[in-house]
Amino acid sequence: MATSAELNILSLLTQSALSSACIKFYPKGCNYPPLEVSYSELLDISSKKAAWLRQQDSFREGSITLIHFKSHLDNIIWFWASIIAGNVPALSPPLVNTSEGRHAHFQHLWRILENPLVLTSESLIRDDFVENDALFVIPVESSAEFDLDCATDPAKNRSGISHFNTNYTVESNTRSQLKGIATLALTSGSSGHSKAVCLGHEQIFASLRGKLTAAPIPENGCLLNWIGLDHVASLVEMHLLAMFTCVTQVQIQAVEVLSNPLGFLHLLSENKVSMTFAPDFFLARLLGTLDQIPPGDHCLKDIDLSHLQFLTSGGELNNVDTGFRVIEHLRQLGVKPANLIIPGFGMTEICAGGIFNKNFPAIDKKIMREFGVLGEPVPGLKMRISPLERGNTRALEENKDLERKSGLINEVGQLEVQGPIVFSRYLNDQEATKQSFTSDGWFQTGDLAKIDTQGQLYLEGRLKELININSVKYLPYEIEDAIEAARIPGVEPSFIACFSHRNLESPTSPEMIYVVYQQQYDWDDIKARFNALHAIVRTVVLVTSSRPQVLPLPAGCLQKTSLGKLSRPKIRSALVEGKWQEHEHVNEKELAAYRNENLTVPSNKTEEKLVTLFQEALGVDVEMDVDMPILDTGISSVELMRLKRVVELSFNIEELPMIIILTNTTIRSLAEAIHKLQGSQNVGEYKPVVTLQPNGEGSKVPLWLFHPGVGEILIFLGLAQHFPDRPVYAFRPRGFNPGEKPFHNQEDLLEAYYRGLKEKQPKGPYAMAGYSYGSVLAFELSKRLEAEGETVQFLASFNLPPHIKQRMRTLDWTAGLIHIAHFCDIISQERADKLNSELRSGEISHRDQIATVLAESEPERTARLGLTPQSLFTWVNVALSLQKIGWTYDPSGMVSRMDIFYCQPLKDVASSREEYRNDKLNHWTDFARDVKYHEVGGEHYTMIGPEHLPKFQQTLKRVMAARGL
Template identity: 35%
Template sequence: MAPIAIAPTTDTEFVSRNLKTSVVSPLEPNTLHDVIAQAVDRYPLHELGFITSSAHDSSIQTKTFSAFNQYVRNLARAMLEWGKPTGSVVVVYLTEHEDNMAAVWACLLAGYLPCLQPALSAQQAHKEGHVAHIKNLFGSATWLTSELGAEHISTISGLDVHLLSELKASAEKFTVAADWVAYEAKPDDEAILFLTSGSTGFSKVVVHTHRTILAACRAKGQSYGLTSESRVLNWVGFDHVAGSLEMHITPLLYGASQLHVHASAILADPLRLLRLIDEKSIDLAFAPNFLLSKLTRDLEKRTDLYGCFDLSSIKQINSGGEALVSKTAQAFAAMMKKFSKNSVSFLISPGFGMTETCAGCIYNPVDVLATEPAHEFLDLGRPVNGCEMRIVDPADGVTLRPNGENGELQVRGPMVFVRYYNNVEATSSSFVEGGWYRTGDVGIIENGVMRLSGRIKDTLIVHGVSYGIPELETYLQTIDGVTYSFLAAAPYRAPGQETESFIIFYSPTFDLDGADASAKLFATHRALRDISVKMITLPPQLIIPIPVNQMEKTTLGKLSRAHLISLFKQGQLAKHIVRAEELLSQARSVSFVAPSTETEKALAKIFAGIFNLADSEVSASDNFFEIGGTSIDAIRLKREGEEYFGLPDISAIQILKHPVLSSLANYINSLLSKGTQTEEYDPIVPLQLSGNKTPIFFVHPGIGEVLIFVNLAKYFHNERPFYAFRARGFDAGHPYFTSMDEMVTCYAAAVKKTQATGPYAIAGYSYGGVVAFEVAKRLEAMGDEVKFVGLVNIPPHIAPRMNEIDWTSGMLHLSSFLGLVSKHDADDLAPPLRPLTKREQLEFVWKMAPPERIVELQLTLEKLDKWVDLAGSLIDCGLDYNPSGSVSALDVFYAIPFAGTKIDWLNNQLKPWSGFSRGEVEYTDVPGEHHTLMDLEHVPQFQKTFRGRLEARGL
């Protein structure tokens, strides 16, 4: 029998048509086997809905509880064909909610022990180390994954890899009974393994039994008020304990209908969250602090849609992962009220939980608009039924702290994990007498309500992602100027910050009173910042140099982060901070050039306003992007400069070419004296020029512009120059390119003019990938060495796609790329717009575009029209493009495509690049969708991955 087909929902009600809607008695199930059996027996027609990462519309794939049950039991029966003994560990490495969910249930019913594996590191060395670590822990290496996942681990030997697609095919020959199991589980059997968070260090493996999971789920459901009529929306990854236990097994225990959405689908279109709440009458959802903040910022721009959604169904939104900022919660709640056309009243429930506690075990549901929060972060509340909490002295781990005093938070209860897999030492050190688990967090319990005030453990949480501090410290210790073993990085969140940051404390190798102390300190601090940004995407909040004779260590020879943070908060390190600022000011003054001309002084005032500096702090030698400017800041500089100097246009590209204040002033003076003039076309735009490593040349996407690379280029400061190619035709008097050969000839000559000899590193984003490939071929033909060719999300055969793009679809594609319309709207608008004139089409899109985005881009209808024509000229250059020849090596980076699945995109469209490389092609997964992977949200991870491949190629 074929597996149950997955069909999109129709207008039929998303929730169950089943008449049984009473509250489930949570006392009956003793194992997870019982949970799914009970759900099927009582609510066979209730549904599990899924929106995948590749879904670019609102279509939902669904399975009834009954159909899902049959599906996973057939999969479980097929698993037995592997011949693995009962209790074998199976590492589940999948990305989509449904696939993960099905794999976990199949493992359980087959008698295997599933271990959920989050996305592996893009750094090859860390990925291989992690997989070897997991293999060693389990004493085996059985992986269940997708074709894409198999590609990720293909370089690692000794793994027994099974594809989910093959398992599904095998399951088609089985039709087992609706209650079939291969093994009758017992309450204290190990059920699911979870990997602890941490993106740099190797994870511990948390063991949860049927008993611990069910205890947690019963208590959670009671806390949420779940019933079989509830409708739950989840967009946390299933590999996360909150996604699998809190938002799937818990509602399944109570018979609630569920909708699981891949996070990218919401992040790409925040309005989708509101549409789903409206259309599916969602009453419970989950969102961490940083996503609530992002949603609020994104949605507040859409004032045109206020009052357009029925959000009255939403009753509670849970939040975890990091502390929830009170103002963020209030702003989000207020925004929801504005968008709802009906009265809306819901609770935001921050919670505390860990992988070790089956996610949340302490909650504080509160109406943040009706009750003014007492603290900067929302209190975390009281424990669920069966859970206890206490605050103790962290020094001994047992002495209770009085009401209202902070200390180490400990919890205990039936939902706490039983052990770390194959790690007796870690298990033992995590508990104290009485079964209390040491969470590693610093908290306060006041009148029975808990809130956190810090961290003890070696992790830093940035936007919900945990980073290992020890590995960061290891790299920072290698910097010239740092005394080895006298450096500590400690998590710290300043008042008003949306997410956690950190402070670096260290002892310099040089005398802070020496003659050259200022120059050495400046270089050391710059290096500390650079490595921090490259490793964890965030610069330190503060760097404090402390003379080695004043840096105290414990009796074990370690620096105490908690002690250092305490000294900082008490002001006892103020003299060191002041001394550092004196030295850094001296270093800056050496290169400081006071603005002298009226134009320089005016620009200094604009710079100061953008970066919140005093006018006197801005030097004529300051580089706009090196002191923190982004692409949006550049647009603001352009707009304010035009207004102040009375100029009709200061080209954004000239700001990129003249980022130093004095140079920009000279350019503006030339405009003031001669008016707008046609300059000789130079395809290369230097986005940053510091660093001694091999420069990177990046070719523009199909829109021709390079502003999209500004945020990426910043990560290469003091490492390597970053140049971008800008298409010809933006400026008056410059004709469009008429052929691929003309463009490649121009760009190759510009590379040689900029960097006379190799080795070269060339990359291209989207359309620019094939141009980069051709430029690399041209350089090799000249006898030069090209060690790196990076192609970002573009197949070799682009002509079929180019021939499908008419003026209307090209205009909509550009408008989507620029953020004038959503990707969803761009797809839907093409047919109704085609009968209109070009002017009417442009005006239609213009009216849809967010006004603030038009201002940011400094667009006019005429500029947009010209931009569409320029993009069309690039399409014309690719109409007959047919790749040939080869280069020495290729790196292909792939993200979610415009249409279809990521796997099909990789295997059917991108893999043919292997025929155009003389060496092995590396295919590397990167986050985001095709048009968002360079956005601020995704570029921090992209730059780490991209840099890793440059280094792997020896650059």
Template identity: 40%
Template sequence: MLPGCDPEGLLPPTSLNADLATMATKLMVCQNLTEILESSARYCNAPIEFHHADFTIPSKVLTTRQLRYQAHENAQLIRDIHNVTEDTIVLIHFDNHEQNIIWLWSTVIGGYLPAMSPAFVNDLAQRRKHILHLNSLFKVPLILTSDRLVHEFLNIDGLHIVTVERLVNKLRSGVSRVPRTNFGHQKEPEDAAILMLTSGSTGNAKAAVLRNNQIKAALAGKVAHHGTEKGDVFLGWVALDHVASLCQIHLHALALGARQIFVDKADVANDPLRFLNLIHNLRVSVTFGPNFFLTALSNLLDKMQPSTAITRDWDLSCLKVIFSGGEANTVQTCISAMAHLETLGARKNVVSPGFGMTETCAGSMHNLSCPDYDIKMGLEFTSVGPCIPGLAARVAGDNGLVIKSPNVPGALQIKGECVLKEYFNDPFATSISFTRDGWFITGDTALIDDAGYVRLCGRTKDLIIVNGVNYYPHELERAIEEAKLPGLTPTYTVVFSHRPDGASTERVVVVFSPAHGYTNAASLTVSFDAISKITARLFGVSPYQIVPVAATLIPKSTLGKISSPKIAAEYRAGGYDTYYAEAAEAIKLYRQTNLRRPESETQKSIADLFAEMFHTPSSEIGIDTSLLDMGVSSIELFAFKSNVHRILCLDQEIPLISVLMDPTIHGIATAIQEMQQPKQYNPVVKLHASGEKPPLWLVHPGVGEVLVFLNLAKYINDRPLYALRARGFEEGEEFFKDLPEIFTTYFQHIKTTQPLGPYAIAGYSFGAMIAFEVAKLLEADGDEVRFLGSFNLPPHIKDRMRQLDWVEAGINLSYFLDLISEDYAHEISPKLHELSNDDALDHLMSHASQGRLAELSLTKSKMKTWITLAHKMQEAALEYEPSGSAASIDVFHAIPLKQVAVNGTDWIENKLSKWADFSREPPRMHHVDGAHYTMMSPEHVFTFQKTLQKALRERGL
């Protein structure tokens, strides 16, 4: 056996220090999870805290004893549910840490077997298939969820769904007040404790059976390997349906009796600097961070001046270890991240890359000497270190024989107490996952070096990991095939992962056989564009390369199966380079040949500007090329507008609305020619003009502008997308006099543009109120409004409107435009209210980011007009009271502004829920990432659009 990989079993207490020995003794005495919870509550009573990234929002704290008590109460409620027996599987489906933890333990103490449910996919057909599979696999489980998540189960017949609100109401009313019974104590060490799904939330997921003694062995191994102790503070931010959160953080901390803290993933993943704030403020010592997250954190810190980081007063001396896994860690990322973290006080080697699976209760190997060891060995990707105590590893060749020599790659196999023994109700999956002598086949390729350190070399299993998220190639293959693209030969599409040199994550490669030859430029161009859009829609990323090759180069077996590993190996060996190069050149020439060339000097100047700003050859740009095709951001849009004014020496700046109305080179040039002519106000901005599905109308927020929707427009390509822009931005335009004028104006322009329904309309913030009133006008006109959306606005708004005088409107606009920070906005508000409007504006302009002002081409005069417009809009709503009703409403809720709600719960339960009074069916609530002003920012727009498009589909649109 190679060094460092021997199965050592549980370490005896005498081999550990005093604290660890005490913990190990207590842990080894426990027979099951219930006894681990009871022991932790009795001897330690450590807190489990649920925090918000915004420290002004109070945290919720649940001590271990309180958790135990509440779980006992809830266990009896579960036992009273009709048709629940001791063999019933309980599927736990929530979207927050608190409910997941409480109801997980309620199920365990009740003596039932819980299964943790991940978030569902947006593809409703896939979701239905997944739910039906789970219902069959778990033999009609009891599904515990919340009222607001019930609709996610698509009203499928035959499901046994019970909402926890119903159960808790029983408890509050005194029902089921009987002596508490703890059937969890009766579980044996070999009994199943928890079921964890191993293949995400699509396809036929397998359920790994995690046994009591398996979990106990894994926890003892983690403690012994990392030296964690009772005084540590654990931070978890990944959902509890992921084994890293459940075992590496929650159960690990519970077994030690350590304090544990949970925050939402969105609070951390999209803003790595908040991660540092949490560590500093809460004195975190143990947490988790995958490679993509460490890369983002390192890149942000690289951009900050060292003095800036220091002046933030981050003290990370408390930080002992960041577990890292889920995808391969690059040595360079670890070097960079740890250099920054050490500067801020963290200990050396604080990042611990590792290897773990659901089947091993998370991290089962960990490198404690990163990056020193990896630098010494000259590695590009870090070693995942030796096995934790209780696990053994080996590698085997293609012939199945064990490779006993070090440094020889083979199929990674593992064995030990912390490895699962079976998949639930799936004997076939179990049988093919083990060798004849009982070793578990991981599906990974690895080598074990002379020191016993394991290095991963790739995967034999079918999986793509992009930024730590698992995707399945067969899903994309199926989606491409189902699109029935005329340029593709059916059944010859292959998808696999590739990690280019120096890349921080894996990329997607698509190989296909073109129906019309791999040099047919017209067909290839259409196929490439379609494959790119399908990939972006399904995976959220564009393909690294799309490679067309002859069908003879994609061989099939006798049974018609394609070997993806062989195709991937041929690609990486350069076997397809020629085909890719020829196709790329053909497409390039086709685009150039079929472009309508710029003719006028104005068109040529604008085309040159396109080429310069978006790093695209002039030969590939024609007069039909659109700014939106280039993926323009709001910042780039203002910069473009300013540059057009400069290079064309215009007497007046081209209005933004003119650019948005037709953002092609031809349209912009035409708008410039017509600029001097009088023009009627038209609120309709066409963000996307084509598509077979009904249009979606978006109403501006209180600032009146539609720029906030530009990020969203990049993802809506299957339907027309129209935005409504307020009146008063352009010279000669009057502000709206009152709300009825706004409502009727927008109603008339919607009917002119889209004469017939069904209609879909949504408003962002203030715009949701307008959308509601316009929807009522459409319904009164006999039309069907099938979708009405509120983006984070309650129905009652006049109290908030009364807070917004001219100065406050200016402060809000400045923050909305990212001219100042939210904290600074709150800080200066009292001071600015002591000044005149003009002096307050001077202060805002002088303290705003000058670079951002330049990007937005904002002068004091333009800013004054914009603030006045926003104030007029809000002033019109000072006495607004909602009345009447719409057929339905979908409410998209994000972190609220500090001025309007105490926290997220208050926002939803006491504010947004009031939409029920104005909808003829219960509102559908949709959580979205980010805060009020950032929910559609570049960091959050991908998840936002997925939620929005899912809601539209569920409304039959």
């Protein structure tokens, strides 16, 4: 192993040449034994190539050599030859497919690398450099003849190095700007504008030492690399690390691994590999392969993975369930470590991985996380979180500097790093270098993240990729993950990119969400195109309440990096530059033709008017199918309430009960209901069950939702639409519709709900969840079902302790009104406290109290919510009836299991989450044999609101899956 005194990476080659270790290069197809090249032979071959390189007329010692080959063997040989010859190598990344992109890339490299010498093959000159008119490129085929000459005439080898001279160091006669630089790594920038990251000798050695603290390589270990050598992880974390520890390394092309995950396992077994790299997308592919193999199948019998110690992972967040299941499979093949997979955070600027989670997936699974944390930095690296608003500010105010130096804890901000592992500059780009470092010398990674009290890093996304829609910020990967999770037919998994976009023809137009995906269907399959569009729009609306632009592209348009990632900046640039304009035009034409041929159009004036009202409510100008389920459009609760009000005004209906809209699920059926209502004003018999998810009938165990104390079920609308494959029902209390009398005791309420449940779902297993007050209703109904021998497989409480009597007794008509106003976001919590005193200061009638509250909100807000004095009066009366039922409630009995989802409590209930969890919610253990607690975002009234719903529904689904649903 190299010592710290030999801080030149050439010593890695010279010292590893003294060992018996080698590099195994697998040819394309893996049908032949690998070519084994010892480190001693590599030194000898590279020395001869260096001698040939120095004899070329175009060679300039101390300059930059750009190395462009497809095979690992060629890249490694010429990487070391360049160093031995006295130059600084830069490994060329894959080229873009377009002629314009390649031409711009070559021009850019000529500028930032100062006219480098390009080494490649004759075939690649013909294939890859057609658009080149800037770089000097020479083929290396003639070097083979020079090697033969060197064998007979050693005097021709003028590189000045012999593999017997282990103390050789390159003379420091390079240009001053390259002094101390071992190699240049080219980042994958948008539009081909890569930055050249200067990786220094000392930096690389510090990185190698740090990596070994996270993944110590056994003395007789072996590393396997399948990523292109242009990627810093494969160069430093695999190739150089193997030489640093003097162990054997295996090099194989990525296509061989990606196309044959099972063959990958055979390679690990045959070569007794200790460590390799496996990003999350490949782990998912490996899991899919292993899941399909029956236990004991002969295809696994010869695989022995007892030598495998580490699967490092990076490039994207690691799914905890995927990691756990992969490890379970691999343990059947001899793997010993339970923490085999090591997720990490890395960048080119810090020599790949520098922060690692060595306790994955056990700790993440224990706390029910969907994606693993990224862990702690290795020695040689420090990290901190800087406030976002000052993340790019170079001149900090003195009183704020201390906050930055100490870093934020448990708050999302910009991730910054510092230490000997961090690079010093971008070559020939002073402005980018200046903008990347803070005034106190910390590198700004551009990532959104947080660090918890235990020093663990959580990644949230890229700062520059935040999507800002109506002042609400969204992370692209959250929207992409939602589309992935929806498993939409016709959408190629992992080929989805989401970013913000503005119509260039209208500079004042607002930002919108743009989704690009690779299609699986034939280009002329118009129905599949339309169905995919509808499903994507519906999914994005659920996450963001904003309708996206969607563009399908055929295979080959969206290129991935060697780590399997799509570059959002490059995709967005291609869109802006008009490279997909033809696809956009075809897409619009095909969709318009489908709508004209297949949509059911209005057949009367009522339907025509409703279509217009829906288009206005949803903010779309495309035609709507009158037979499409209303809730299937992705309409939000606010939009639905607004629609209710505009329908009332348009059709001159004094009060349109929301139940009419919820139970008449299409425009056609709603038109018929409105026609009947105008004639009779008779709503019909009270029915306690409302179907919120119309597309899930009969596919999975239904989810039953119990309303909070305000009695409103529209709050579940957004949540229900995240379950397209599961029926979702909600119980609505009596009293909202004309002629209905509210419930006055719990027995009558539960009996009505029980009958409604049994009518829809006669047999279990059952899944139930109550929001706030609804938790005790779900608990009581679950007790009855279990007493009858039924199975309640899932019972959840959203932020409510079991003992509510004292809290309920503090609520009266005025308190109910204020709570509903706060619930509707008409007033703030602070204003609610003051208004509570004001409304009680004199003899103020209920009608006047309502007028006072409505005056607190802008007319536009109340109109959007469909709030009128009469509807609010009815609502408060229903809420009061439910609260009175709770005045005498005492929990008793026991259920089998319960999951408690908790967030920031109401101010007058507890002062903190911790107090609420430990002193209030903990009492559920007295009434359930198996209780689990799950912390979620938001406050009591916002936990399933638009801002927090995307993550809440993920947690809910994960917990339901853990309960077997």
